[in-house]
Amino acid sequence: MKIKTPSDLEKLRDQGQCMLSPQKPRVSVGMATCGLAAGAGAVFDALRQAADNLRLDLTLVSAGCIGCCQEEPLVDVRMPGFGRVLYARMTPEGADRLIRSLASGELPHENALAYIPEEGSDTPKSAEVLSGLVPINALPFYAKQHKVILRNSGLIDPQSIEEYAARGGYKSLLLALLQLSPHEIIDEITRSGLRGRGGGGFPTGKKWEVCSRAAGTARFIICNADEGDPGAYMDRTVLESDPYAVIEGMTIGGYAIGASQGYVYVRNEYPLAIDRINHAIERSTECGLLGEDILGTDFTFSIQVIRGAGAFVCGEETALIASLEGGLGEPRPRPPYPAVSGLWGKPTLINNVKTWASVAAIIRKGPEWYAGIGTKGNAGTAVFSLVGKVANTGLVEIPLGLTLEEMIQGIGGGGLAGKRVKAVQTGGPSGGCIPADLFHLPIDYASLTQAGSIMGSGGMVVMDEDTCMVDVARYFLRFTMEESCGKCTPCREGARYMYAILTRIIEGEATPEDLVLLEEIAMWVKEASLCGLGQTAPNPVLSTLRYFRDEYDAHVREKRCPAGVCRALIKLTINAERCTGCGLCLRECPVGAIRGKKKAPHIIDPDLCTHCRTCYDICPEKAVEIVR
Amino acid sequence: MITLTINRRPVSVPQGTLLLKAVEEAGITLPSLCHHDALAPYGACRLCMVMITAPYRALVASCTYPVEEGLVVETDAPEAVQARRLALEFLMSRCPRSDVIRKMAEKEGVTASRFGMPSTEQTDELCVLCGLCVRVCRELIGAAAIGFTGRGSERRVGAPFDFQSDACIGCGACAEVCPTGAIQMEDRGNQRILRAWNTRITLSACPECGRFFTPEPTRFLKKMLPEIETYWEVCPDCRRQKTSRQWLNAQ
């Protein structure tokens, strides 16, 4: 069916509404890559099998990411008249029991994480069924979240255009094409205060404005879905969980600047995201929401998916464009900016996945609504992947301006097993480490930059007292060094030399002069490199030098690693009082450095020991100790 | 015309001028390796860094920065001098045997590099990865016979997979443009040898004197440029003699 009029869209929405709240149980499983990795596929199959066996009529949906990735596999069950419950850490056996309960007219509490409040579900029956469960927004993990980019993520079937429409999808495109001029759209985006979510935080409205005014007739839209930071999966999740939101945003962008062709540049390592976005493009085209004469107007817009080669630097916009053109994915100097001269030398509007996913929400709910979220100069929400030494991990969307404290202690639930959180690395390998005594800082562009880090695309790695900051700096630098394209001197030669110094430090071979040199080179690489990769590569080093100088000094002057991480600088001993003489370490030590009689305390020969920590990790009595 | 301030003095240059050229106009020479007037701006060596203090404060590569009205530039700001020196030090340690780099560094006050790199010590590396050879071959000759391989410190220039490229016409523009002499071109008998590209090109002989003078593959130009068709008939020396004979005869 082609959607040509508002009432056609209304029909699509009604169909979607019936699918979202059917008169039978709706069971949806979080099946983004994060869920699949946790075993959601087997849970899904078990649910299907059990339902078939019992001939239970239900809607089984493979949905996107529900957010608290560490609780996966997650299953969201809606029972008409009963309510809606989110189940965590599901297993195929649990799934079987769940279906049995549903078949006998019950909404069980086994594995229930929380209930999801829904309109019209506050009946006496549902109060009875749900009593004893907490509402999802009362969980600390969800309490302070505000979902705009992830508004549909995990709630709808990402393949279903009907369900997307039922959640208000394509209302914005309708509004944009039928009631707003391109100029008005750009104005709304500008007034919303939206800034690019790809890392740089450039004001989106201003970029659109520049691009729409640039000379020339042909123009292009690009969605940057290259996402190369290790540990980051925000963009992948959006594409997997709500691809229509990205398509709608790009289409509105195309209308606003006068482009008729868009590209989604997505890394090849994201097969599910590629499938989902391709499927959504196909469905949108079938429905007349992409292609010629969209919504009965004379506006034409198509989208093509291009697979990236997988180099981190290809996420940089000029390198991405060079790669799209079939050339070497290598940055070039700006200006000219892509908005003026981009793909094939034509004005090109390039934005991040999350930026595009925000657009439709802004047009539908108005710029004032969006500007009201977050703080001044930092409007709206951003998505972070919270990982590392923190109790709750997962994909988190917050209004900007929340403090790091609220993020890490509140949403994240603080350190692991009573350990003290020491620092957080924001912005991925290009970001910096912010120490715990600065956790009162709000999460916004200026504050993070001032603290020596960056917002980046939303990585957040929490570190505790067992993390060596020199080792961390070296780890991240290694990533950028290996991903450097090698075009410009500072990034190519400087990063390599910095890495060599850091290696000397953790091996206990560096001198105080090395530290001076390290800082000097780091500043140069930051200021003299050609593209953002080199300009940000020294951040982990500079920020740890700034806040954790004592750890560097301990390594360099005292040949000591305070966190007990750097192999060359630690010593392992066995605490005779705790050792039960079980002999496990003796058998496992790869170099045979451990001696001792059965049932008597063992000892480690320091001359043979290579500090590999095997014994430390396996001792059931925790009798092996690291001397720092 | 655009007026900007360079080292506290006003300078006027046409719109579209690159800052490097404006700085030269002001009588100041900056070190530079990867810039060539005939090629598109590239900005790889980072030797030509200068400090701008208006409209905002930043270190920029002057060879890729188009001038703008009111720009204030300090080539002698300590940060800029430091940035150029560091780049030179690193290139010196990359190519310890290059006289070109050493002289350029001396001019900037750098006599030795502090960065002996274990992997590059005792190397006879001369290539600074300025990319001029690759770009001249692609942008001006249109052959694109050579390119870059490898990422980061593994980056190299070369023919694809280090095999002789069919696209190479043996013109020698790469060797000509290379600032450090990393590409040696040798004509031996009927062979032109470009060792850096593992390439041998056959030269054709002059029918008059028998000397080998022009690479075979350039003959396709004959069709494209009929006005100089005669260039491929005889070698330059014989052509000169022939023309002067014709001229004398006509007298």
Ligand SMILES: Cc1cc2nc3c(=O)[nH]c(=O)nc-3n(C[C@H](O)[C@H](O)[C@H](O)COP(=O)(O)O)c2cc1C
């Ligand atoms: C080394 C490097 C990698 C980048 N990787 C990405 C990326 O994976 N995704 C992205 O959206 N932007 C990335 N960027 C930023 C882009 O260059 C560009 O600023 C962004 O796509 C613009 O979109 P926005 O305004 O919506 O943020 C990267 C930049 C650099 C320097």
Ligand code: SF4
């Ligand atoms: S900064 Fe690094 S990645 Fe960017 S152009 Fe230079 S060498 Fe390439």
Ligand code: SF4
């Ligand atoms: S071979 Fe010469 S011209 Fe080519 S990149 Fe190296 S230094 Fe530059």
Ligand code: FES
């Ligand atoms: S001459 Fe300017 S960067 Fe090389």
